[in-house]
Amino acid sequence: MSSPFYITTPIYYPNAAPHIGSTYTTTYADTVARYHRALGEETFFLTGTDEHGQKIAETAAKEGVEPKAFVDRISERFRSTWQELGLTPDRFIRTTEAAHKHAVRHFWQLLHDQGQIHFQDYSGRYCVGCERFLTERELVDGKCAQHQVEPVLRTEANYFFNMAPHMPWLIAELESNPDLISPARYRNEVLAMLRSGELEELCISRPRERLEWGIPLPFDDQYVLYVWLDALINYLTGIGYPDDPDWERRWAGVHHLIAKDILKPHAIFWPVMLHAAGIPLYQGLHVHGYWSMDNQKISKSLGNLVDPLIMKQKYGFEAFRYYLLREMSFGLDGEFSEEALVRRINADLANDLGNLANRSLSMLERYFEGVVPESSGASELSQAAESAARQLDQQLRGFNTQRALIALWELIGAVNKYIDTQAPWKLAKAPASRDQLGSVLYECMEALRVIAVLLEPFMPETSARILGRLGDPAPGATLHEKLRWGGLVPGTQTRKGEPLFPRIETS
Numbered sequence: 452m453s454s455p456f457y458i459t460t461p462i463y464y465p466n467a468a469p470h471i472g473s474t475y476t477t478t479y480a481d482t483v484a485r486y487h488r489a490l491g492e493e494t495f496f497l498t499g500t501d502e503h504g505q506k507i508a509e510t511a512a513k514e515g516v517e518p519k520a521f522v523d524r525i526s527e528r529f530r531s532t533w534q535e536l537g538l539t540p541d542r543f544i545r546t547t548e549a550a551h552k553h554a555v556r557h558f559w560q561l562l563h564d565q566g567q568i569h570f571q572d573y574s575g576r577y578c579v580g581c582e583r584f585l586t587e588r589e590l591v592d593g594k595c596a597q598h599q600v601e602p603v604l605r606t607e608a609n610y611f612f613n614m615a616p617h618m619p620w621l622i623a624e625l626e627s628n629p630d631l632i633s634p635a636r637y638r639n640e641v642l643a644m645l646r647s648g649e650l651e652e653l654c655i656s657r658p659r660e661r662l663e664w665g666i667p668l669p670f671d672d673q674y675v676l677y678v679w680l681d682a683l684i685n686y687l688t689g690i691g692y693p694d695d696p697d698w699e700r701r702w703a704g705v706h707h708l709i710a711k712d713i714l715k716p717h718a719i720f721w722p723v724m725l726h727a728a729g730i731p732l733y734q735g736l737h738v739h740g741y742w743s744m745d746n747q748k749i750s751k752s753l754g755n756l757v758d759p760l761i762m763k764q765k766y767g768f769e770a771f772r773y774y775l776l777r778e779m780s781f782g783l784d785g786e787f788s789e790e791a792l793v794r795r796i797n798a799d800l801a802n803d804l805g806n807l808a809n810r811s812l813s814m815l816e817r818y819f820e821g822v823v824p825e826s827s828g829a830s831e832l833s834q835a836a837e838s839a840a841r842q843l844d845q846q847l848r849g850f851n852t853q854r855a856l857i858a859l860w861e862l863i864g865a866v867n868k869y870i871d872t873q874a875p876w877k878l879a880k881a882p883a884s885r886d887q888l889g890s891v892l893y894e895c896m897e898a899l900r901v902i903a904v905l906l907e908p909f910m911p912e913t914s915a916r917i918l919g920r921l922g923d924p925a926p927g928a929t930l931h932e933k934l935r936w937g938g939l940v941p942g943t944q945t946r947k948g949e950p951l952f953p954r955i956e957t958s
């Protein structure tokens with residue numbers, strides 16, 4: 452029973468339009484998914500929207516619309532934006548779907564039947580932004596550290612999930628599997644939270660008299676579920692839990708990609724929920740940092756959102772996509788600026804990659820009328836290509852697009868250097884060097900082909916444009932087949948085409 456590669460993004464909270472943060476996460480997942488598809492692996496990529504809870508109810512009320520009408524509109528905006536950007540989720544899930552409500556109710560009924568849920572009065576400090584009671588330790592100067600507001604004192608009867616019996620198991624899992632949460636700093640952060648012993652009980656319900664907009668508890672319809680405990684289950688609903696017999700096979704290969712602000716629900720609540728329900732833990736939780744601009748976090752409340760559709764209009768989404776995947780060190784915060792984006796376009800795309808494609812195809816056109824010459828069998832660049840493919844594989848399996856792209860650009864640099872050293876324009880002047888000229892240009896073309904193949908998960912359109920100019924060699928083959936050196940057939944007619952990335956002039 453082989454499991455597919457299954458990757459998820461968080462489901463986005465549709466109280467704001469897609470911006471750089473959600474675009475980054477979704478593009479990242481898209482890149483990793485494309486890579487596994489290219490390897491010929493069965494792959495499943497899930498994204499969607501998280502549509503319940505108090506904040507949604509309040510935002511809808513402010514706009515004077517019903518919550519359902521509100522989330523229909525914003526959810527559609529997420530779905531259509533990803534489509535317009537060419538991102539390729541296999542399923543776009545919405546937590547207001549009947550299938551999801553069914554999965555959620557099934558899950559919590561199971562835990563209730565097993566006696567893991569109890570009902571009691573509780574008094575505490577409640578943060579409306581977090582939609583939950585906070586512990587003393589989560590307060591900074593009496594305020595919620597994330598929302599910068601003082602929580603309100605509140606007493607009410609609610610349902611609680613007893614997490615304490617599962618904690619020793621979770622700590623042991625984290626200690627024995629250092630790659631479970633990456634990068635390591637987040638694993639350490641989670642272990643510190645767990646060892647503090649604070650997290651013993653989780654309030655799972657909200658009284659309906661206070662909040663209507665949620666999924667009613669299957670065992671008490673006077674309460675709805677706390678939105679996080681409905682949302683997390685989307686990762687199971689998305690693959691057919693509980694009724695599709697294939698869901699367990701799909702689940703066995705799951706990796707979650709998240710931003711650091713939702714570490715706790717994913718690294719503590721979710722594993723404990725899975726363990727309580729007898730479902731195996733995920734394979735990996737991969738955590739990235741925030742994008743900031745002028746040293747401020749990019750967020751709806753600060754009003755400094757970067758609209759991916761505007762970036763697409765100005766620079767093309769391929770260039771923006773490259774910038775996102777290349778610029779941020781995985782796990783750390785990244786600083787967005789259009790100046791840095793333009794620098795990347797000019798240096799990496801126009802200069803390194805664009806110039807390589809342009810000058811090698813131009814020389815082939817000039818000296819061989821665009822027809823791929825015979826190779827003498829020498830393959831000076833094949834080792835550099837193999838090494839780049841190996842490093843890229845290792846980095847993408849470790850969820851590091853930045854290092855994968857650095858490895859690929861080292862190969863681009865090596866080919867550019869090879870052209871400078873071999874100086875085909877000098878060989879072209881001596882008729883006796885005709886075979887050598889052919890061999891040198893064959894090497895360049897073949898290296899360009901391999902670069903385009905490796906580029907596909909990161910920049911699918913650019914990859915297709917380059918391969919199209921090389922006569923579309925080996926369409927439909929798996930990545931390993933395409934990477935075999937010598938795939939470009941002598942006699943193939945190539946096309947030079949327009950420059951791939953015109954330089955952007957800056958004044």
Ligand SMILES: [Zn+2]
Binds near residue numbers: 582
């Ligand atoms: Zn808060």
